[in-house]
Amino acid sequence: MAESKDNRFDPVNVLHEIEEKFEMVQVLDEEGNVVNEDLMPDLSDEQLVELMSRMVYTRILDQRSISLNRQGRLGFYAPTAGQEASQLASQFALEKEDFILPGYRDVPQIVWHGLPLYQAFLFSRGHFMGNQIPEGVNVFPPQIIIGAQYIQAAGVAMGFQKKGQKAVAVTYTGDGGSSQGDFYEGLNFAGAYKVPAIFFVQNNQFAISTPRSLQTAAKTIAQKGIAAGLPSILVDGMDALAVYAVTKEARERAVAGEGPTFIEALCYRYGPHTMAGDDPTRYRTSETDSEWEKRDPLIRFRNFLTNKGLWTEEKENEVIERAKEEIKEAVKKADAAPKQKVTDLINIMYEENPYNLDEQKAYYTEKESN
Amino acid sequence: MAQMTMIQAITDALRCELKDDENVLVFGEDVGVNGGVFRATEGLQKEFGVDRVFDTPLAESGIGGLAVGLAMTGFRPVPEIQFFGFVFEVMDSISGQLARMRFRTGGSFNAPVTIRSPFGGGVHTPEMHADSLELLMTSTPGVKVVIPSTPYDAKGLLISSIRDNDPVVFLEHMKLYRSFRGEVPEESYTIPLGKADVKREGTDISIIAYGAMVHEALKAAEELEKEGKSAEVIDLRTVQPLDIETLIASVEKTGRAMVVQEAQKQAGIAANVVAEITERAILSLDAPVLRVTAPDTVYPFSQAETVWLPNYKDVLATAKKVLEF
Numbered sequence A: 001m002a003e004s005k006d007n008r009f010d011p012v013n014v015l016h017e018i019e020e021k022f023e024m025v026q027v028l029d030e031e032g033n034v035v036n037e038d039l040m041p042d043l044s045d046e047q048l049v050e051l052m053s054r055m056v057y058t059r060i061l062d063q064r065s066i067s068l069n070r071q072g073r074l075g076f077y078a079p080t081a082g083q084e085a086s087q088l089a090s091q092f093a094l095e096k097e098d099f100i101l102p103g104y105r106d107v108p109q110i111v112w113h114g115l116p117l118y119q120a121f122l123f124s125r126g127h128f129m130g131n132q133i134p135e136g137v138n139v140f141p142p143q144i145i146i147g148a149q150y151i152q153a154a155g156v157a158m159g160f161q162k163k164g165q166k167a168v169a170v171t172y173t174g175d176g177g178s179s180q181g182d183f184y185e186g187l188n189f190a191g192a193y194k195v196p197a198i199f200f201v202q203n204n205q206f207a208i209s210t211p212r213s214l215q216t217a218a219k220t221i222a223q224k225g226i227a228a229g230l231p232s233i234l235v236d237g238m239d240a241l242a243v244y245a246v247t248k249e250a251r252e253r254a255v256a257g258e259g260p261t262f263i264e265a266l267c268y269r270y271g272p273h274t275m276a277g278d279d280p281t282r283y284r285t286s287e288t289d290s291e292w293e294k295r296d297p298l299i300r301f302r303n304f305l306t307n308k309g310l311w312t313e314e315k316e317n318e319v320i321e322r323a324k325e326e327i328k329e330a331v332k333k334a335d336a337a338p339k340q341k342v343t344d345l346i347n348i349m350y351e352e353n354p355y356n357l358d359e360q361k362a363y364y365t366e367k368e369s370n
Numbered sequence B: 001m002a003q004m005t006m007i008q009a010i011t012d013a014l015r016c017e018l019k020d021d022e023n024v025l026v027f028g029e030d031v032g033v034n035g036g037v038f039r040a041t042e043g044l045q046k047e048f049g050v051d052r053v054f055d056t057p058l059a060e061s062g063i064g065g066l067a068v069g070l071a072m073t074g075f076r077p078v079p080e081i082q083f084f085g086f087v088f089e090v091m092d093s094i095s096g097q098l099a100r101m102r103f104r105t106g107g108s109f110n111a112p113v114t115i116r117s118p119f120g121g122g123v124h125t126p127e128m129h130a131d132s133l134e135l136l137m138t139s140t141p142g143v144k145v146v147i148p149s150t151p152y153d154a155k156g157l158l159i160s161s162i163r164d165n166d167p168v169v170f171l172e173h174m175k176l177y178r179s180f181r182g183e184v185p186e187e188s189y190t191i192p193l194g195k196a197d198v199k200r201e202g203t204d205i206s207i208i209a210y211g212a213m214v215h216e217a218l219k220a221a222e223e224l225e226k227e228g229k230s231a232e233v234i235d236l237r238t239v240q241p242l243d244i245e246t247l248i249a250s251v252e253k254t255g256r257a258m259v260v261q262e263a264q265k266q267a268g269i270a271a272n273v274v275a276e277i278t279e280r281a282i283l284s285l286d287a288p289v290l291r292v293t294a295p296d297t298v299y300p301f302s303q304a305e306t307v308w309l310p311n312y313k314d315v316l317a318t319a320k321k322v323l324e325f
């Protein structure tokens, strides 16, 4: 590397100094030992068990969703296994009044935030009722346009700020999403207006086939927040307690009027990108897969809780059975939804339909009766 | 001649042009190692190296801007937008920048860029993947817009698009990617842009279509034949600019015409075709020129798409109206 000729300026060193600041925050190591007692979040035994239960439940939901998709009983599905700590522990740090703007892989967070599971299935099946958010559930449907949710989160947060509501807007994207213009704009606007928002990146190492290394020259994604003036943090996304701790702190800062926070969580998606024909063996090795599987969020949290005497195999089986039962019920409920009609869709275009839609409604009423 | 699917024909065209012209560059999200999410660029990075065929960070406006800059430095970029539903992210690069490059530099620069992108309904994608947004492009003076309906056309038109010295948006209907095979020459060949193709000759009515709707029109024409009516099916192939000559010659012969498009009625090429025909050939017409289109809603959630999309029965019903007028 070229040495600085002039000791007044050393931009290379400025970069290195910033990069070195980003050490990954961890509370539990891969075996579930506490490595950072100071950061241990203040969670009751019941809360710890609840968080573990949600992670186990969601792993089952992922497995069931994959098999339902293979049977043709679900449509679009983006697998979540490997990302439970990032997804569920961050959501666990929120309050009901906080508003989530998810990406397409963030269905678990909005389900745990209150969206009925059968609606998540309807969303997957391409039925508009899946996106009809019930009153009092503070989520937006999963965003398809990568990055769009980031700048919108700044808007939601500004809304809370203007109304003096003590609530936070939380949004998620991936390592790939952190390359979008909207991503930077979201951080920048939120910082400029000091709004109560949390920007969360689940860096699962790949954007479809594109490895993290091709997305950016930045050593961490976390450091991107610095440029926008946001407190920014790199966290072990396979460690539920670390994810919870940093998100909780970000929320407290936000509701105290101290502005937005940016969080990068390091994790991995075990499955394919989506169930629509992606083949991970084309772009990643089984060595990398198994390296990450060793850091599994369930294994370490299970060990931690077992050592504390809070978790047993029976408890886990109980959760698994409950999950299976509830999933079955939700599928039934989704099956019972009325067949989606074009005429229904015509009705949700405007508050009042113009002439063309009225005419077309007549045409489609006829077409759908055949 | 080889039998190829449309996607194979597209890969083949890209291979021909990468071989033929070292200034051709192929890039986009997941086009490298993965060969594209539909495998349109399968094997190309291996064959031509990461210098010529490369993955980009996830940003469509970035992909567009890169293409603009590379065009300025003498390259012939062939970027891929993973799904055309994401075109809004790259609108400025296409409509604001590429389309005006020749114009605003008084001809000192030009933009030999071909933007390839899958679009089109019927394959159960999530929201914002399947929309027919060609009107956004055709209403931008400065770009050409090509939509093939067969493997043979896809290869010849893509090669012509890449060789064209102005920006071309090349839209590939997802449903046609693998739905059938056709004969495709192994060697390089071109099909001129701006030339429609008479896919079936007839004397009673001209059915004008493009993309996947060409096949619905052909099916309807077969049905009409059973009823003793002879339909001519014209595949526009290039929707901007239109092939006025072929359209008018056909209408003058048949005296009746209709236009079929997958896009919504308010968002289509069809209105423009109707206007051109009535302006130029009103005295040859024995009936109004009618349209078959999708309804004016947002592209539907996938459960409703098969009904929402126009099909050959819709074409047939409208053809009868025109014939019986």
Ligand SMILES: Cc1ncc(C[n+]2csc(CCOP(=O)(O)OP(=O)(O)O)c2C)c(N)n1
Binding pocket: A105, A144, A145, A146, A147, A173, A174, A175, A176, A177, A178, A204, A206, A207, A208, A273, B029, B058, B060, B082, B086, B089
């Ligand atoms: C604007 C936009 N561009 C491209 C896509 C297609 N696409 C869907 S997911 C994806 C990769 C996203 O990767 P990342 O942000 O890392 O999230 P992950 O899927 O890994 O959770 C791409 C390119 C899209 N949905 N939206």
Ligand SMILES: [Mg+2]
Binding pocket: A174, A175, A176, A202, A203, A204, A205, A206, A207, A208
């Ligand atoms: Mg990713």
